[in-house]
Amino acid sequence: MDVNRATFNESISTTMAALLNDPELAPGIIETLFNTLTQTRSQVKELQREKEHLSQERDTLLKANEENQLHRKVPKDVPSYTRTFIEGSQTLHLSDDAVAGKEGRRQTKKILMEKDKKFKDELHTMKALNAKYKEETEKMAIENTTMKQEADKIKADAARQKKLTLSTIDRLRGNWSTLQENFAQIAEDPLHIMKHKEVPGQQSRQNKRKVTLLDPSSSRVSQVRKVDADRPSTQKQLFQKAFSPNVAFNSWADGDTLWPLLVDELRACDECSRRGRLCTSLHGDVRCDFCVASHITCSLSIFLRYRYFARQSGMNITQSQAYFDLHADQYAKEKYTMSTDKWSRFFAAMEKVEDSQLPVQSSSSTHV
Structure with a gap:
């Protein structure tokens, strides 16, 4: 308040000095003084x-404090002299908090500032x-879009898999129908002679043996029926040896003069070719x-098993092949x-x- 009064007096003095120097400034100075006063x-x-x-x-804080102190209850089980001391302390505390003047205003201002700070923090x-x-x-929205x-x-993969499964089922049904027809043909003609067809891409030439593949629709029973009848026990023992897992078959190529040439012709094997x-x-x-290092059963080792068993x-x-189809269990197949x-x-x-x-061997040698 004193600062404002000093400022006002200084403004009046400055204005009067300016008015004495230049009387024509009176209207503007009066308006400025009026605004300053307002x-x-x-x-x-x-x-x-x-201030109010x-x-x-x-007053509100003092009243609340007074009500809090007056309504504080002392437990009934407290002795009489202790009860008197507590009540006297309450009265003394109330009289201390009721101090008026600058100290009360300072406390009030402090409480208000604390409340304001707490509000700002919240x-x-x-x-x-x-x-x-x-x-x-926003993160959940992105995750929902990704999901x-x-x-x-x-869903698209499931539909594609379903379509592939249905196609596979149809193909298996067709194969099953073909097998049923083959079994019916075998039942009608037990002495059925297998049909052969030439290897694709191979042309027949005179004075040379034709290598043939089996027709999938024909039966292989007649090819092995005679061999089974001649040596049944020895045949099965050789078959179990040739097509059993975990056997050392490095010596099976011994005596097979054509095997090294076949290996040179067939390499690289299918596993090495696939991996480059x-x-x-x-x-x-x-x-x-x-x-050998990867414990892989490649097609070259499988072919050696068939060739060893045949020899x-x-x-x-x-x-x-026909004997394998008849006597192999599910694991071997x-x-x-x-x-x-x-x-x-x-x-x-x-x-x-x-x-x-051919120039080295006799033309009458058997096909092994």
């Missing part, structure tokens, strides 16, 4: 209202929570080093059955190797 009155009224407000706040916390909630909402895309992809590896055997194994049983490769493309490759290699040996 502003000063407004500030005084505002300060008075603030603080006084009301102080407001800041709420803003931070709102920002975090907004961020989480929807994945769900659509899974160099197919070599540095340790004298019938399989390549990669298949030891006095059969040819076609008869060993899943592990040692080869596709038509692989058999075509082996038969083509056999024909090429045998043709290269």
